[in-house]
Amino acid sequence: MARIVEADRTERPQRPERTERTLDASPALIAIATAAYVSTNVDGYALLLGFFSNERYRAMEIVAGQFISVVTQVALSIAVMRSGWVTQSPLVGLAGVVPLFAGLKRIAQLRRRDEPQNESGTDRWTSARGTGGRVATVAVVATSGAIDNVMVYSSVMVGRATSDVLLIAGTFGLLTSLLCLCAFWTAGSRSSIPALQFAARRIAPYTTAAIGVSLFIRFDTFPWLYSLA
Template identity: 30%
Template sequence: MIALLSDLGLAITLFASTNLDDLFVLIGFFSDSRYRPRQIAIGQVLGLAALVLASLAGALLSLVVTPAWLGLTGLVPIALGSSRLLALRSGAEDEAPGEPAGLGTVLAVAAVTVANGGDNIGIYTPVFATASGPRLLLIVAVFAAMVALWLGLAHWLVHHPALGAPIRRIGRVATPFVLIGIGVMVLVEAGTLSWAPGWVSAR
């Protein structure tokens, strides 16, 4: 039971930390009268499905690569989190993705979701690669539920615009630390950090 709750917490944290900015993209879509809720929902599902499938394809490398080596991909979320943390300290702002021209509303939402979440592949892949079959299924199931939650939450927040500013401030501060934590977890679970004593003794 403890392991199940731990995996559940990991899946929820993984999705929330990597899709916090996407929540505000959805708020923008729901605020635009040109986009209907059903079109936004379909586009969001298609975009996130593409990101998950790409990450799963990368995770297949775990069949031929030693887990400890694959664990090095945990450095990606650490680098992303560190980069966001430095940007936060310097006061830099992320640019909001623009709407692709010439696409239908559903494909527009999907395209923006993929473009906005492209770096998620580097975070999902090491987690998927080091997860067992049941754990992987749980993560994907939680992701599906979280997509529905994200859509509902964004739609609700559109009617409460005053809540957007404090949520955005909290997200900017918390997300870098969560990403770094996920990267460290991947390094530990893959056994990559066990190489450290060997590196030190080699010197």
């Protein structure tokens, strides 16, 4: 009995250390999640500007649609992570081919497509009727080009504890609120919308391509491919 009591006393002080480590890791995890979200939503910001500048859409409809899109992306990311397909191996880095190819393709199209995003991106969706239809439209449009988001989010979540995944999801929710608020505030000054949309269209392809390269680097895919050559 004395040995059991002594063993319990030696084990109890170790518990606060685990909690302290988790708290210490939280700022770093939030920074990683923020970087992943920002890098994958530059073009989403331009899209939101187009919706907020469209008088047929109410602000709450746009915000609701954007949140549905983000929840869908996070759910898909968790499903990919839970499936076991995403693991810490060089083979996973090959997923970076998707955003890398998409980014390079859009960079190549920049010289041939200079029309404003508001004309080519959101005006074609003005036929949506009813609040539900407009919310669904925003959600579908925001999610349709988010395959790179899902791959990046799942790679950030892989190997994380459930509490860490919840923290990442909560960070995405907060950042989505800030993104919508920023787009709504910017849309109030219509004179700045074309310039911001133009800048976002120019930046987004490069950030998408950079995401692909970052996956190659994170999972040591480049050295692995070199070893196969």
